[in-house]
Amino acid sequence: MKGPDPYWPYDGNGGTNALHYDVRIAYDFNELVLRGRTFITMRANQALSSFSLDLLLPVSAVKVNGRTARFSRPxxxxxxxxxxxxxxAGKTFKVEVVYRGKPSPLSYAGEHNWLADRHEFVTMNQPHMAPWWFPSNDHPSDKATFDIRVNLPKAKRVLSNGVRISKKVTGARATTHWRMTDPMATYLAVVAAGDFVVETSRTSSGIPVYNAVSSHLSSSERGSSMRALRRSGAITEWLKGQFxxxxxxxxxxxxxxxxVGFALENQTRPTYGPWIYTSVIVHELAHxxxxxxxxxxxxxDIWLNEGFATYAEVLFDAAHGGPSVEAWLDSFYASACQSPTSPFWTLKLDNPGAPNIFDGAVYDRGAMVLAALRNRVGAVPMRNLLRAWVAAHRDGNASVAQFETFAETQTGADLDxxxxxxxxxxxxxxxxxxxGLRHACP
Known part of the structure; x- marks a missing residue:
């Protein structure tokens, strides 16, 4: 069954709407085997004699509303x-899927996305990660709430999305339960499991903070990584002031x-390598x-993610001793405009193509668009525009075309x-x- 997105047409299934995932997994670090039982509460968008889910692992049983269901792997x-x-159509139903296998050798769309060794695993990748560990309607347009339970040897630590509910020890193993009560896209669901040093605190306004650093890093890496993570609370508060x-x-x-050579904005719990630094924390938290x-x-519509998070870096730098937003844009434009027909300029930011969703232009030119828009409409109207945008679309989805219309409506400017x-x-x-530019190309 084809899904809603031409970039990856077999992701997701337009006939269903996932409401809640109850994901229960156990992992064997010696055998590198994951066992799972996931319950999905769904609503039928149309009359259904069948529907599809996205999952790479082998399946042993499926039930729908408690009754055994037939399944196949097209x-x-x-x-x-x-x-x-x-x-x-319109009915709510519950799906149970039982599955087991080794995630590490599995691939989809040319991607081998399972990250693990004999001590640790972390689910972090984009646009695809969920199929390596739980069945889902794997497209960001279908967001749902989550309960995630992970069973491991009791000495292991588990980090996931939202807040930790419990850790229950049974013999040599323990099940840790995390809950995400706000709607979440499936690729943003995360489990980081292994030997972690965990610190908890609160931001100045009381938001719970969970930070974790792998114990298998060197002593100096552990220290520098935790010091960097401790900035997350203050950066979150600063971003609140902006957005x-x-x-x-x-x-x-x-x-x-x-x-890992990248960071990822998993909902409430971004993941990083030991090269972590302030700007990347700002970027992932802005996400x-x-x-x-x-x-x-x-x-x-990926510009709405990456261009905006990169723009947040520019704002943060400007507020913390770096160049002003205007000076940053002047400098970047003066350099980049020397090659005016390079791919940096010709990539269509409203439709870059599947191979290019993480192209540098999406990030850097994407941020330039917003800095130039700020020049065009003014700093205060721009701030108000972004705050209104996130308030209007909170917990939902949006397109580039919607942002263009919203910006014109909000600012009163003709921005076509x-x-x-x-x-x-x-x-x-x-x-x-x-x-929105102050100078012609030099």
Whole structure:
């Protein structure tokens, strides 16, 4: 069954709407085997004789509303479920999937996304991560609440989304339960499990903070990583001042020992490598507003995530001794405009193509768009625009086209030419005040 997104047409299933995931997994660090039983509460968007879920691991049983359901695997990524009786449009139903296997060798869309060794595993990747550890309607347009329970040897620590509910020890093993009560896209669900040093605290306004650093890092890496993570609370509070109320129940982060060359904005619990630094923390925490709370409608809208989080870095630097937003834009434009028809300028930010969703232009030119818009409409109206945007779309999804319309409505400016030049142009925007630029290309 094809899903809602042409970039990855087999992700998700438009016939269902996931409401809640109750994910229960156990992991064997010696055998590298994951066992899972996931319960999904769903609503039928149409009459259903069958529906599909996204999962890579082998499945042994499926039930729908407590009755055994037939299932098949049309491809390695898809689990097709045929309930014992048809489900009427609008009805809520519950799916149970039992599965077991080794996630590490599994691949989808050319990606091997399971990160683990004999001591630790962390689920962090984008746009695909969920199929390696739980069945889902794997597209950010279908967000749901989560309970996540992880069973491990009792000495291991588990970090996940939201707040920790309990840790129950049974013999040599323990089950740790985390809960995410705000809607979450499936790729943002995280488990970091292993030998972690965990610190808990609260921000100045009382938001719970969970920080964790792998014990398998060197002593100096552990120290520098935890010192960096401790800035998460203050950075969260600073971002609140820019973008409005923090949208979730906790904040913090995890630094893993595993070989990761990127960070990821998992909801409430970003993950990093030991190279962690302040700007990347700002970026990932800004995603809690832009990407996590306000998620893309389709992956073509990725500018709303990455350009906005990079712009938050520019704002933070300007407020903490770095160049002003205007000076940053002047400098970046003066350099980049020297190659006015390079891919940096010709990539369509409102539809970059699946291979390019993490292209540097999405981040850096994406931030330039917002800095230029700030020049065009003024600093205070720009701040008000972004605060209104995240408030209007909190816990939901949005598209680039919606932002363009919203920006015009909110500011009263005619921005059609501005957005055409910055998002869809065939060359660098002309250095004009109409395009939010103070100087022509030198």
């Amino acid at each position: 491809n390695r990524h898809e689990l097709k479920v045929a309930p014992a009786s048809a489900i009427a 409005g109320a923090y949208p979730f129940t906790s904040t913090g982060g995890v630094v893993t020992n595993l070989d 809690q507003w832009f990407g996590d709370s306000v998620s893309v409608s389709k992956w073509r 030419g501005f957005f055409d030049a910055w998002l869809r142009g065939s060359a660098a925007p002309a250095g004009t005040t109409q395009n």
